[in-house]
Amino acid sequence: MEKEKEENGCAITVMYGCVIITMDHHLRVFKDGAIVIHLDRIKAIGHSQQILSDFSHLADHLIDLTGHVILPGLINTHVHTSQQLARGIADDVDLVTWLHHRIWPYESAMSQHDSYLSTLLCGIELIHSGVTCFAEAGGQHVSGMASAVELLGLRACLTQSTMDSGHGLPSSWASRTTQDCIQSQKDSYHKYNNTAQGRIRIWFGIRQIMNSTENLLLQTRDAAAQLNTGIHMHVAEIPYENQLVVDVHKVNHGTVTYLDKIHFLQNNLLAAHSVWVDDNEISLLSKAGVKVSHCPAAAMRMLGFAPVREMLGAGICVSLGTDGAPSNNRMSIVDEMYLASLINKGREVFANGTTDPTALSAETILKMVTVNGAKSVQWDDELGSLEVGKKADIVVVNPSTWTMVPVHDCISNMVYCMRTENVVSVMCNGLWIMKDKKIINVDEEEVILKAKQASAELLKRAGIQLPTRMNFI
Ligand SMILES: [Zn+2]
Incomplete structure (x- = not known):
């Protein structure tokens, strides 16, 4: 060493x-x-x-x-480092089971040390695939994530998982007020932003619209603007989400239309997935300078085909992400590059009725994981290309x-x-x-061993019992 x-x-x-x-x-x-x-x-x-x-x-x-x-260095713009110990706990299940019965119980039972180990394990996999910088989608215990990122030598924009409402939340989260959510993120910002030789930046997070009051959205928008930092949010993931927004907020389409109405769409917003957006919403995202993280594997697992070609065509900065281990299993941005190209070429059959092998060329994909990645994490003055300075x-x-x-x-x-x-x-x-x-900076075998133990204990503590699919004897 x-x-x-x-x-x-x-x-x-x-x-x-x-x-x-x-x-x-x-x-x-x-x-x-x-x-x-x-x-x-x-x-x-x-x-x-x-x-x-x-x-x-x-x-x-x-x-x-x-x-x-x-x-x-490749930039992965949507990662759940806290979910790495949950790889394989939610395969082949519907979205409600995935969230309410597997992921939320798992995340709400995490200790700071679990977050630390999970981020170490995730970071090792990211580094092996050539990632030098990632955007955390919203994890547990910023302190644990920051310690792991500092030790590994990576660069990251970290956010806390933030929710102040919604059905089915674990009891330890249900009591969180809007003020708690904002204050704890401000505290994290003041403690960790620009630490680890400037490799760590702290962003604000909104987990998803269905777990956010309008007050949380507006306060997040204003706090992020005040501190000149970014916001990371899952946006328009499933049709159910859009329908709920239409019903509750009386807008004519989904999440993006509503976010525009409350002036939440800004150029410091990194919107993950954005699968279910119509032409007007693509134009709204483009006009506001919102960045989109496309996660091809996770989209195919649970969400659907995102209109990536249309978003790029409208001038939106689209980058690539792996999402978390329970929604992808493979945390390799190299795999995502390959998938992004294939999936979006294949999607042309559904979008335009014919195949188009020119959709999302290799240059475009390479830009998405470098130049566009750097713009998405608002770090393009220093990252994304190999240039003097x-x-x-x-x-x-x-x-x-x-x-x-x-x-x-x-x-x-x-x-x-x-x-x-x-x-x-x-x-x-x-x-x-x-x-x-x-x-270089951690013993890979030791992290793997400790992560296996911590994952087993965490699942037991969270009361998660996976059904036996095969006749194991
Ligand atoms: Zn995600």
Whole structure:
């Protein structure tokens, strides 16, 4: 560990001899590129020959990455880190069972230490898939999540799961007032925002419209504006949600129409899923500058086909998320890239009556997990592309495996062929957090062992009994 820290502490690192997909404004790709890292930022980027001639004598570390591909750190814009210990507790069940009988009892029984372990386990999986930054969708115990993110070396926008009304809430949550919800988030903001060398930011959260009073929505909007931070909310997930909003708030469509009516739609809102939105609502989201996180696997599990092509066409910044382990099981943004392209090409049959293989091209998908991801977490001044002055958040891919060879087109190869296993090293904020597939800052095996124990105890404490499907003997 000490040796790793020493290696991590070097002032100037030069990586050369690799393909560099910059995702900059001109979408430049260096065939034989090099990048210079000084402390936590990118100092130079260019052709290997030029960079080596200018910087090799200054480098503390010269890394030959011949045969590799470098990408900007990938950004996962919808993750439930607190749900990682609940992977597999709600497979093949309807949404009400999923929420009321599995997830809420699980989350309401979590201790701070459970949140910490769950975030460690989730973070390990995120790093293996090349993620350097994620947006938490709303978890339990911000303190536990923040400690884990700090230790892993990741970057995150953390939010607390926030609800002040609704049916079926566990008793420990039912007594939470609107004021409690706002105050605890303000407290978290003042305690953790801009901590961990600036890698942690604190956002406000709204779990979903069905568990929020109008007062909570308005106070959240104003508090986030006052602190100049973001809001993360599940929006228009299922038709039932829209119908409830129509019935209760007397608007002519669903959640987005209502949120527009109360002036909640702002450019600091990250709306997750947004599956059930009509053309007018797409236009409302676009006009307000709302960002949308598309989670293809979770959408296919429980929600439906989101109109991603239409949203992108309307100018909405759409990024990608995995959602949580109980709604996806696989927390790999690499898998989501592949799925996002396939699902949205296939959806054309339903949307326009014919297939269209040009829908959501590989470049578009790669933008969604880099440039659009950075805009979605309001960090595009420092993240999302490999450019001089930006943060050194970098993914190193080894494409020389049976999964990816031959590489004729490196962009399409990254989206259609890459597997999580092709990600070999990950740097965040100028420090390696995974090197040669080894997580640097925590003992992966130890976390897995502790997470297994904590998950079993948590389920017992929450009274969750999973039905036996097979004749286990
Ligand atoms: Zn979610």
